Amino acid sequence: MSETRLRPALHGKELVLAVIRWILIIFFAVYTLFPLIWLIISSLKTNFEFLAQSPFSLPSKPQWINYKNALTVAGLGRMLLNSVFVGLSATLVNVIIASMSAYCISRFRFKGREKIFTLFTAGILVPLNALMVPYFVIINKLGLYNTYGGMILLYAAIGIPMSTFLIRGLMDSIPMEVEEAAYIDGCGFYGRFFHILLPLSRTGIVTAATFEFLTCWNEFVFANLIVSSEKLRTIQVGIRYFTNQFSTDYVSMYAAIVISIIPSILGYVLFQEQIIAGMTSGAVKG
Amino acid sequence: MKLIRSDRKALYAFMAPALAVMILFFVIPVIYVIVVSFLKWNGISAPALNNLKNYALLMKDKSFSRSVINNIIWALVAGFIQVPLAMVMAIILSRKPKGWKFFRTVYFFPQVISGIALATLWRAIYNAEHGMLNGLLRAIGAGAAAKDWLGTIQTAFPAVLIYWVFYVGYYMVIMMADITTIDTSYYEAATIDGATDFQQAIYITIPLIKKTSLLTCVTLASVMGLRQFEQVYMLTNGQPANTTSTIVLYMYKKMQNANYGIASASAVILIIVGVVFIVCIRKLFEGRGDKPVVAKNVRRAVK
């Protein structure tokens, strides 16, 4: 192993581990990049090429018209903005409410606490498809049918059990001692929440927020159910513009999907540092 | 923590929004679902009391029990194969190999790609005629093994399950964030003692994330497994012969049939199965007297 002489030489087991490590890294990279590349290539085909030829061949001539279709015919721009707005608002409302309740459940022993936590846990498991009828009634009765408010409220609400669960999990791992010291120093209920628990549980909050935002972004059933106006439609509704009762214009749909994931990937790449910083700036383990 | 009187009011104020939401969006709707589960109702004519008949029918229906089993397998695979895989990748990437930031981003991509696109891609990969998997098998001279992967009883469910197991990005990011909070002096000390990366992972990293991000991810992944619907619906619609069905897909089909009674009964069973499952996971992680690990590794929190 002469070529590695300058560094501590890898030998035996370590070499094997290094090889395995890189095989895994490359495997996962190919595995996760492939769908995106395939999607982009498919979005440049004609429907004939997509349906009647191998799905893994290249387009004979890139069909940029699919993108034009997606942008002009389906009106994706407005839908993207709606999705971003609804997603961010719902996420914000959601994590605020969830971190407050997580704080109570995690830090205090009060009557009914266990029951409440069981309730939240069961809430995670409720198959939301079963709740179409009650949700439709509730949103209607609140006068929120076909409003941003209705979507934001519903999205924030359906994510509460999951977010509370995630944030509480993190708060539970913060030792009581930290808080007790502050308590002795005269730090009250709110002070401890804002100055100690909230900053320390950032990891959990960011995890919950990411999860909640992705849920909002990918949600379709309720977006279609509680909204009727085109002005309020979100991106998942837009993606389905190219399907109809009998067939799907796959290539235009794929163009729409590519357009719809660009903001999320861009957002993720841009905010990744902040997200990760948020996740890691809490406590240090050890 | 003890509650002093002034705290009590604050506590109620803090719990109130979440509780209000829970009552409005979960308790009341779920009570509705439970009530409907005892009815015979098509959503338009007058409902009739059906007692436990819906549940009895479910117990007898083979495709429902198959759905329950599939969901349990799914939850187990998610919790105990997918998440460990994510953990391995999290450990590897948190040692910051070349290009780790790039990989961390790339692994996350499938989370933002619409499920419709993923489903059509994987249908194409598993396709019998021009599928990529069969192409690969033929290329390595194993053409005899080529088949209609989603149209064969033995392979359909594994095929649906496996492709998705390797999309680990989300769990990986959660665990990576947790790993970076581990005090680096642990690793430094271990390196001086001559511990390999592998040993460090086993003896330092895993015990320290076990109760936090690992438990979170296992629970999260299992819940996702139990609630699985969209991927199956778009990939196989539960076929062939209902062998890839899941509880939510089963329920959804009963709703299409306007059989709200049975649909609701299957939702109730899913909640029950799920709660039992989550309790078991918590027991598994809390059970084995390794609490001292956490107590010992008290975090050095705020300065």
Added chain:
Amino acid sequence: MKKLFALILAVTMCLSLAAIAVPASADEIVINFPSIWVGTDSKAPYMAEMIEAFNAENAGSIKVVVEEQTDYQAYRDKIRTTITTGNAPDLCILDTTFDIKAFAESGKFMDLTPYLEDGWGENFTDGAFDAWSVDGKVSILPFEAAVFTPIYNTEILKAAGWDHFPATYDEFFKMAEDVKAAGYNVMGQMAGDNAWSSMLWYSLIAEAIGGKDVYEGGLSNPAFVEAAKVLKEMYNYTFDGAVSATASDVNGHFLARDTAIYLNGPWWIANFYKEDNAVDGVLLADVCEVATNPAYEGGKGDNGLVTTVQGFLAAAKQSDPAKEEAVVKFLKYISEPERVAQWALSSGAMFFVKYTPSPDTTLISQKVTEVSNNASYTILHVNGAFPTAFSTEFPAALSALILGEVDEQGFVDQLQLAIDMA
């Protein structure tokens, strides 16, 4: 950060409040109409034209507001939910996956009988309402029709040595052997997704065997077991992987011109004429011919036709008579024979309205109409004739049959069980 949060919250609240207050002029009647005849649907352009014209004609008094719905399954979910909760839209489109009879009986929909008897009914084809009226009253209006008849690629049949389409199923399988030997698929079958193509074939075979009374006595008619045998046999002549195939596989194969026979509703006809689908400049329509359902040796079928109601129009019961009038006015407007004729021509769709078809008899749609006019009777496809539970279970039962998990009797039993459960 805090400021940003506060800002987002404030904007959210303003927008939600703004969205609640929908201004509407007092005299204008707004008809809300969640519609699937939008987007890429072939009926969409003319529909939009009609609505625009209608709104312009009635400016200030009536306005039809369309809620675009493109994903049919999601549309069904929404319609079912709104109707269940008593919020049925003013006007909507239903198909046979809904329990039309139960809807008609529910009293939640407008009774259109008086209007139909007042002359409007003359516009519709004879007997269009028979199967769907309850106690002689029509509230759910059959509107879009579909007929299912095989269309075949003449070049492939020629390559296999056949200059005509088989007249019986015995002959059909002889042709199938020849087509297969020539290296082509005979037809596209699919047991994946909703098993649509196979379900249509099953309907055709059942019609050939059981004749016009095939649905009497439900699934216990032995024709259904017999038809299952024939359908299973057909799986020997389709492409690889048909068990997991979906409609896009079936369509793709026919477009690729490696498959001889295609079976679908008239809405697909537009694809025969698309430049995109031409191969070496030859349109698909130029090599295709319309056939009739073959007869079955010893079967009761006699030149029957499999059809369905592809779309019903249903209007919610209105308490305000002026609104009821408005809705009916709109319904009359879109079922005006001249408009329907144009609509049919531009989309390929068929309607339960009497209209003068285009004189060009070389058009595939014309040939389909001819087959349909020559039929001695019509029956529904199985999807429409049986409860929805039949259709949702069909893919499962069919894949079990093809993979040998159940026999033909077991296949029918499984479907019966699903119906009984619902």
